[in-house]
Amino acid sequence: MSEQLIRAVLIALLAALFALPVGYFVAPWMGWAIFCAGLGLQMVFHFRNFTRLDQWSKAPVVDSSLEGEGAWDGIFGRLYRHEKDLRNQIAVRDEEISRVIAAVQALTDGVVSLDLNNQIVFCNTTAEAQLGLVLRVDQGQPIVNLVRQPEFVAYLDAEDFSRPLTLRSERSEDRVLSIYVIPYAGNRRLMQIKDVTQTDRLDRMRRDFVANVSHELRTPLTVLAGFLETLQEIELDREERDRYLTMMAEQSKRMESIVQDLLTLSSIESAPPPANEVVDMANLIDKLRRDAEALSAGRHRVVVETEGHSDLRGSEPELVSAFGNLVANAVRYTPAGGTVSISWKTSPQGAEFAVQDTGIGIDAKHIPRLTERFYRVDRGRSRDAGGTGLGLAIVKHSLNRHQAQLNIRSTPGVGSRFACSFPASRVAGA
Template identity: 60%
Template sequence: MPPALIQTLALTVVGAIPALVLGFLVGPAWGWGLLALFLFLQLLNALRYFLRLERWSHHPQPTADLEGSGAWDEVFSRLYRHEKELRHAIARRDNDLMMVEAAGQAIVDGIITLDGDNRISWCNKVAERQLGLDIRSDRGQPIANLVREPGFVAYLTGGNFRLPLRLNAPRNPELFLSIHLLPYAGGYRLMQVRDVTQSEQLDRMRRDFVANVSHELRTPLTILGGFLETVRELDLPPAEHDRYLGLMADQSDRMLRIVQDLLTLSSLESSPKPGSDRVPMATLLAKLRSDAEALSAGRHSITLEAEAIDLLGNESELVSAFGNLISNAVRYTPAGGTIAISWKRCVSSAEFAVSDNGIGIAPEHIPRLTERFYRADTGRSRESGGTGLGLAIVKHALSRHQATLDIASKPGQGSRFSAIFPPGRLAGG
């Protein structure tokens, strides 16, 4: 029997004893009256606690107002403990849900949960940016009404989710997304949206690279093969024979330069990071100027202004980067032009720059100049002896030294290529 009921019965028995005594001494009516009064008071007390319990039930909370006496105290204590435990459990659940949502927001991929009808239940901020959603207004909306790409709708309704779907972002064609649907919890689906723009660009660059290498090598090989066939099958005069051999040697040299540049790029990409060896810039720049004058053969005016600042890094990589910038200026500057080489301190950093008054570059080509085999003027680049890899080598070599490449150019007015080195790469003067 519950203790509260035992306590109530005991209290009733205790109240009945005086009534029995009074009824025996005075008369039964007095005894019954006293017992009725006692029971009526007990009923009023119970009614008072019942009304308190009824009011509390509308807004239950672990409060000290829920107190009583006797059997009611035990009942109220149990309700107090239960409500307190329940609120703690709800708080733990809310905290767990908050942590799960925070984890979902921290994920770098877009995450969307869909119900059995493919309606949006929740999504993180990344998914909002990727697909142009707004969870405040789009919750409960069918995802197909908001992402209306035919390929996505077919993927969603097809039900075959073994492989992800790739498509351009609906509101940003430059963004490439991979979408994967994962069924979970019965009829629900988790939609993962991954930004694969960089991967797609790398794939495109790889395809372009293979195609460009094939094209760049096929052209001189075709010319070389034709000359070999001509020399072998025709009885040519000595002068003509020597001319053909010279042309063959030029094509062979061109292929060799391409292979050498490819090996240089491969070495830059696979080698350990450059160390902190002191690079004597005065000697290096003097050598580069001498090489530029030899390449120019007196057709240009070449100047050099340099401050006494040495760099920390890999000398051969820096020679390759600076040499490519200077040789490009010589190749693309008409005879009689000026090429200025400078090396100076800029506040806490230092700048190596090559300026010319040559043919210049159209603005639309500048962002892609450091891509492998990219040429603003294909015919003129090949005529000048370029391989299309020089600026790619420059970019890699500079980035390995934490330097940035800046390009400023105007068609018909010339170009300026500058490399900015951070304070950590300067050895002082």
Template identity: 45%
Template sequence: MHLWTRELWRLAALAIAGLAAGWVIGVPGLGLAAGLGIYLAMHLYQLRALYRWLTRHPHDEPPAGSGVWGELFDRLYKYQKGQRLTQQRLRSTLRRIQESSEAMNDSVVMLDRRGDLEWWNSAAERMLGLVAAHDRGQHITNLLRDPRFIDYFNARDYREPLTLPSPIDERRVLQFQITLYGDDERLLMARDITRLHRLEQMRRDFVANVSHELRTPLTVLSGYLETYSDYADQLPARFARGLAQMQEQTTRMQNLVNDLLLLSRLEIDQRTDDATPVRVSELLEAIRRDGESLSGGRHILSVELDDDRQLLGSEQELRSAVSNLVFNAVRYTAEGCHIVLRWRAYGAGACLEVEDDGDGIDPVHIPRLTERFYRVDKGRSTATGGTGLGLAIVKHVLLRHDASLEIDSHPGSGALFRCVFPKTRLIATNNDRSEVQRA
């Protein structure tokens, strides 16, 4: 406010001086105009100095000025200096980020909100074949044209990574992960998992080959044991007891080999091409009878049908998955427990549920239940005859049917295993179709 007061006094002084000079020579109006013109010329001179400073020498010291102009020059200079320091810090930070990204073995690609390429590190050039001279500004799907990546990119659900071969080398396997940040921008990272992929493939091949090779000696051993069991009454008591244990363990080994072979087959192809309509009511009824045979009357098994739609998929695989859930319920619940097999609508799709009112499972175990050979109670696994692969088989069968497994259980509250199927896997029954046509 003080500067503006001084500026007003300066204007008033020049106006009065010009008016007085004009009064002396008899033209007061001309004198007043001359005084105001001098004031305007002073401002134009300072404005010209400001323009020359900003356009020609913005990094030099500001020009000399008085009054408001001097304060304006000083403030602009301080602001410019602060901006230069901020820009230097930002450039330094950006340079460190780029240098650290360049040091990474993983590909890092920055995409704008439209999905166009803005920046990437050298690893992206090696893995994805990006070329700065041609690809900057291109949409990412113009360069990564695999339909699976396009679906992954457009779905905007990036919770799980996507595994694909490299677009420039089919022998390399990459794992893609997209992260949203800023103003709907995306950060794409690609990791070379070729070695892990090969190790996983070797593990699957090893398990499958060993399991296959074990079938023949186990079949021979089981055959001889069955032959010897026909003469068990002629053997000493201790031999008969040993023979029975050998038969029991041989059967357990055969079940384990069969489950390993089934699991290996399911892992090879994560999606089934079998789209046969499955009558869920008949499937659950058959599994209920199998469960009652295994239970021997110790449990109560029932079927509840709240949806009459059919399920598209492999009946054999679905039967294997649901049977594993029911057999687990029979093995791991106490006598007299009630086991329910249920088919009902669930969200936009439907679900198969196996629920029991047994002892339940501590939630701490639930995330690992589908791992191979993981057991909640290792002490009772041998006694129940399970192989430890049942839930792993269930998980892979559901993956092949675009479905998921949900587990809800607490100690003392029983357990609920829910197989959730999408709407695309459901079809109406013939009765529903005919009613729709009549309508």
């Protein structure tokens, strides 16, 4: 028997013990009245506490003042402790959920949670940017109503998620997304969105590179094969044979230059960070001047300008290769009678090596792609000038390894300026 029931029985017995003598010796009705009054007081006591409990249950709060009298004090105490523990558990759960949401929001991949009907349950900010979603507005909306590209809709309808979907974003054609759909929690789907734009660009560059290498080598090989076949099958006089051999030697030298530049580019890309040795810029500038004059053979005016006497820190072979390519290009693409200027300037902010010419110039639309491998503004003119199409790619990679930047300014028919800007940390004695 519970404590509360025992209390109620004891109070009823006390009321009866008091009411019996009064009813027997005074008047029966008076005894009954006293007995009923005792039971009534007990009912009022319990009803009062029950009313407090009913009001609290409609808006339960953790209230230390929630107390009762008698047996009700234990009930209210247990309710208080239960509500307090429950709220602590909810607070811990909410904190854990907040941590999970914060972690999902910090992901560089987009994440979208879908129900079985492909309606949006949740998405992180990365997915909002990738797919053009706004969670507070689009939550509960079918995702196919918001991302309407046919290949995406077909992918979800097919429900074959063994392979990811590669999707070009309709918001930006340059962006490529890889979408994985992972079923979880019975009737939910987790959509993971990776931005593979850089990987796609690298794959495209690799394919272009292989195609360009094949094309660049096939041309001289075709010429060599044709001349060899001619020499083997046709009797030629000495003068004609010597002319053919000279042309074959030129094509052979061209292939050698391409292979050498490819090896140079490969060694730069795979090499460890450049050394921190001091490069004597005065000697290097003088060497570049002499090389330019030798390549020009008196057809151009070569000018050297220097400001400051600081040297560079880095790999001398890489810097010689980069600067030499810029000087050689300036000579090749400047008509006879033009000027090629080589300058070296230092300041507290860093240093700049620049080559300026009065050559044919470059249209602005070509400048962003000049450092791509085998990219040429005019293929025929480049071959005639003796270029391999890899010079500026070598320059770019060499400068990147020295934390430097290549800045290009050019005006068609006026000339071009190629400037290599180095940070102060690369200037000896800065």
